[in-house]
Amino acid sequence: MSDRTPTNHVSDWLSAFEEALDRADISTAVEMFDDDSYWRDLVSFTWNIKTMEGKEDIKNMLEARVAYVKPGMWQIEGEATSADGVTDAWLTFETDVSRGKGHIRLKEDKCWTLLTTMVELKGYEEEKGTSRPSGVAHGSIKGRQTWLEQKQQEEAELGYSTQPYCVIIGGGQGGIGLGARLKRLKVPTIIVERNERPGDSWRKRYKSLCLHDPVWYDHMPYLPFPDHWPVFSPKDKIGDWLEMYTKVMELNYWGSTECQNAHYDEENEEWIVTVEREGETVVLRPKQLVLATGMSGMPNEPDFPGKTLFQGDQCHSSKFSSGENYTGKKCIVVGSNNSAHDICADLWEYDADVTMIQRSSTHIARSETLMELALGDLYSERALANGIDHHTADLIFASIPYKIMHEFQIPVYEEMARVDADFYERLEKAGFLLDWGDDGSGLFMKYLRRGSGYYIDVGASELVANGSIKLKSGVNIQEIKEHSIILTDGTELPADLIVYATGYGSMNGWAAKLISQEVADRVGKCWGLGSDTTKDPGPWEGEERNMWKPTQQKALWFHGGNLHQSRHYSQFLSLQLKARMEGIPTPVYGLGQVYHLS
Secondary structure, three states, X not given: OOOOOHHHHHHHHHHHHHHHHHOOOHHHHHHOEEEEEEEEEEOOOOOOEEEEEOHXXXXXXXXXXXXXXXXXXXXXXXXXXEEOOEEEEEEEEEOOOEEEEEEXXXXXXXXXXXXXXXXXXXXXXOOOXXXXXXXXXXXXXXXXXXXXXXXXXXXXXXXXXXXXXEEEEOOOHHHHHHHHHHHHOOOOEEEEOOOOOOOHHHHXXXXXXXXXXXXXXOOOOOOOOOOXXXXXXXXXXXXXXXXXXXXXXXXXXXXXXXXXXXXXEOOOOEEEEEEXXXXXXXXXXXXXXXXXXXXXXXXXXXXXXXXHHOOOEEEEHHHOOOOOOOOOOEEEEEOOOHHHHHHHHHHHHOOOEEEEEEOOOEEEEEXXXXXXXXXXXXXXXXXXXXXXXXXXXXXXXXXXXXXXXXXXXXXXXXXXXXXXXXXXXXXXXXXXXXXXXXXXXXXXXXXXXXXXXXXXXXOHHHHHHOOOOEEEEOOOEEEXXXXXXXXXXXXXXXXXXXXXXXXXXOOHHHHHHHOOHHHHHHHOOOOOOOOOEOOEOOOOOOOOOOEOOOOOOOOEEEOOOOHHHHHHHHHHHHHHHHHHHOOOOOOOOOOOOOOOOO
């Protein structure tokens, strides 16, 4: 390398790259990438969410897309930095129909990682800042409608005399955040939610539920939490925020409405969605249907022998409300992940006699340590002081290809094991089965690969370690009797309550329930990367299966994940939907194949 500054280094690379693409010299463009290189595209080049891995993948994509995309105006944004042989910088660019933002990492003069994301569609920008609407036409106008009258008219007509372009099934944080994005893009949308009020999906969970992720990680689109908001939000506080957000963002939210069924009308290229709204059957005909039922599917409640004979109470964790009625009772919680620990702690606080049944090993990360080591550089007051807000943090996180993300994570969890060695030693002495993921990459990779198998410790682990929460590990329920359970090791435990904190099935279970098993199988499994690790079978896919992008079922989309993912990826899903509404051609490159049906 010469004595060029990092900024000049990246600027020179971008100029040469743009020149090669302008003359359709794909070979030269591809040779500007390292042999070990990754290009992650969020919609701008592929109308998909896809990572090209290696020169051959990049070459194939460019050959298929450059003439159509017509990329240009590549510019470095701000100043580049260089450390440990890697130079990185933010960049902006344009395509024929959009403007984008990206990130690049260079090793020597070759590109190691490239992120390209669509920011806005040309001619369909969100109205904001200097382009914000006036809100009123000054002067005297006979018969004018007030803002409230216009809003009430839209609410009365949409879904009846006029049809929405998009229907979102699920009015939790995912559906609400996507609805806000679509509202800003002027895409007529109805959010269908069976609960009465926005936020009820939080309010109706167990009383002690609190977000385990910190506030900096959890903002909604457009309206971040105020700076006095607590680090960890109680469920009812989140519920109230979502209700306020829905009203302030003027979303068409149909509470007390349940989707009965849906099917795709091939001839008219629209969905026929039948809903029951406050006792009335309404048929909606949107062009696009989004299932925003979270990253999980139907509750997974095992059917143990003798279950119907049990004389006590039993429920899935999604139906558990509080331990207040179980003081002095014998309580069994099947499972050892987040919900299981929370519910065990809740029962203990009400002086129940509670036993956790740990069927397989679990990764535990102490909340304080996780925030310091894993999140602190991106989502914290420290990050804000360094100029990294959640928008920037989202893109930094997105810029790391999933193929190599575990390499970034392993050192974090090795340090966690060192810092909290005494904590883990006491847990293991209590008999708790610990793991760090198949390759030692810890919590985030477990979440991305399988969405389960971990607990962010906010206090319950201490109760396990000191025996306040009893533990039976490495066993399962063999049989349920009228007032007890029999474990696979032959132990019999008396029981007044059994809570099945046993997780959820794949999200395409909702497609099977609401549409058909045929469509669910056509789409295939949702979530997971194909890492060929526990509960994430191969082959390698490189992105979350079916999430936030086109699926094998035309006009059917899946949206969900944690608050961070729902916020971040709602931008790209909304732009895909807006483009289709406006008739912009959206040829999808690399549509995901189906390897797993559920």
